[in-house]
Amino acid sequence: MTLRKDTMPIDDTVALRDALTSSQAQVEALQAELDETNRGVLALYAELDTQAQQLRQATELKSRFLAYMSHEFRTPISSIRSLTRLLLDRVDGPLTDEQEKQINFIRTTSEEFADMVNDLLDLAKVEAGRIDVSPGWFELVDLFAALRGMFKPVLVNPDVQLIFEEPQGIAQLFTDDAKLSQILRNYISNALKFTAQGEVRVSAVTAPAASGVPGEDEITFSVADTGIGIAPEFHDAIFQDFIQIGSPIQKRLRGTGLGLSLSKRLAELLGGRVGLRSEPGVGSVFSVTLPLRLPGAAAEVPDA
Numbered sequence: 001m002t003l004r005k006d007t008m009p010i011d012d013t014v015a016l017r018d019a020l021t022s023s024q025a026q027v028e029a030l031q032a033e034l035d036e037t038n039r040g041v042l043a044l045y046a047e048l049d050t051q052a053q054q055l056r057q058a059t060e061l062k063s064r065f066l067a068y069m070s071h072e073f074r075t076p077i078s079s080i081r082s083l084t085r086l087l088l089d090r091v092d093g094p095l096t097d098e099q100e101k102q103i104n105f106i107r108t109t110s111e112e113f114a115d116m117v118n119d120l121l122d123l124a125k126v127e128a129g130r131i132d133v134s135p136g137w138f139e140l141v142d143l144f145a146a147l148r149g150m151f152k153p154v155l156v157n158p159d160v161q162l163i164f165e166e167p168q169g170i171a172q173l174f175t176d177d178a179k180l181s182q183i184l185r186n187y188i189s190n191a192l193k194f195t196a197q198g199e200v201r202v203s204a205v206t207a208p209a210a211s212g213v214p215g216e217d218e219i220t221f222s223v224a225d226t227g228i229g230i231a232p233e234f235h236d237a238i239f240q241d242f243i244q245i246g247s248p249i250q251k252r253l254r255g256t257g258l259g260l261s262l263s264k265r266l267a268e269l270l271g272g273r274v275g276l277r278s279e280p281g282v283g284s285v286f287s288v289t290l291p292l293r294l295p296g297a298a299a300e301v302p303d304a
């Protein structure tokens with residue numbers, strides 16, 4: 001028998017078949033392994049999904065708990081505050097100096113407690129997405145005048161001046177003035193707390209938006225102080241809940257560390273962002289940048 005030139009010898013064919021069978025087995029093994037890995041990945045995905053859902057539920061429960069708790073605290077606190085007012089007005093007869101001092105102490109503490117409860121309630125509402133933004137047109141000078149009036153009674157340190165710079169070329173803006181005022185109030189009260197000498201300066205400037213679209217201009221409010229300043233490693237952290245930096249001033253002061261985190265969330269709610277530049281021993285500049293007109297809301301240009 002003659003073998004054709006292109007036909008293989010029997011031994012080679014067997015070897016080839018064996019090799020094919022073995023690589024097919026390898027492919028099958030690999031496929032099985034892949035299937036298994038796939039199933040593992042799918043199971044992991046499912047687990048992640050459940051965990052994300054649990055996390056969402058936990059966050060919602062926490063927010064609801066905070067909201068209920070803070071809400072329930074409001075009534076007793078306000079009755080304590082009304083009672084101290086009655087006593088201080090001498091409705092029930094005269095007070096000795098010592099009694100007056102003690103009642104004043106109860107009054108200040110209950111006011112601080114009320115502020116904390118209000119901050120907690122606001123935070124819970126923001127987290128639950130239940131804070132309504134009510135934008136409107138308002139004048140910048142009116143906002144500054146209202147803030148100046150609010151802080152007048154607390155300016156007790158003669159070595160620190162609170163200055164509101166006259167806004168240049170900005171008349172009106174369309175946003176939620178109450179929320180903007182809340183952000184600035186916290187910045188200013190922080191600045192006054194952490195400044196022993198010098199000034200706290202509030203200013204506002206406008207700038208074209210990064211998008212370059214006319215009508216999307218932004219306004220940046222800054223509260224600059226000559227206080228103790230903040231080391232760079234804390235710049236992000238202080239905008240989180242309950243974060244306070246240890247310092248001799250801090251030990252003498254109260255506060256819960258909620259003001260800045262609330263300010264950050266309120267700024268985001270208004271379509272803006274917060275910022276901070278600070279140097280220890282020199283001072284800090286806290287800022288909030290917002291669109292001049294809150295996007296998404298129908299802003300009819302007011303009569304001039």
Ligand SMILES: Nc1ncnc2c1ncn2[C@@H]1O[C@H](COP(=O)(O)OP(=O)(O)OP(=O)(O)O)[C@@H](O)[C@H]1O
Binds near residue numbers: 191246256259
């Ligand atoms: N202008 C500032 N200069 C120096 N440190 C500051 C200044 N503003 C904030 N900080 C630091 O950031 C921390 C957090 O501020 P935040 O307003 O959140 O809380 P708080 O003022 O301590 O309490 P709360 O505002 O809830 O009454 C402060 O405790 C302080 O350590």
Ligand SMILES: [Mg+2]
Binds near residue numbers: 255258
């Ligand atoms: Mg504060």
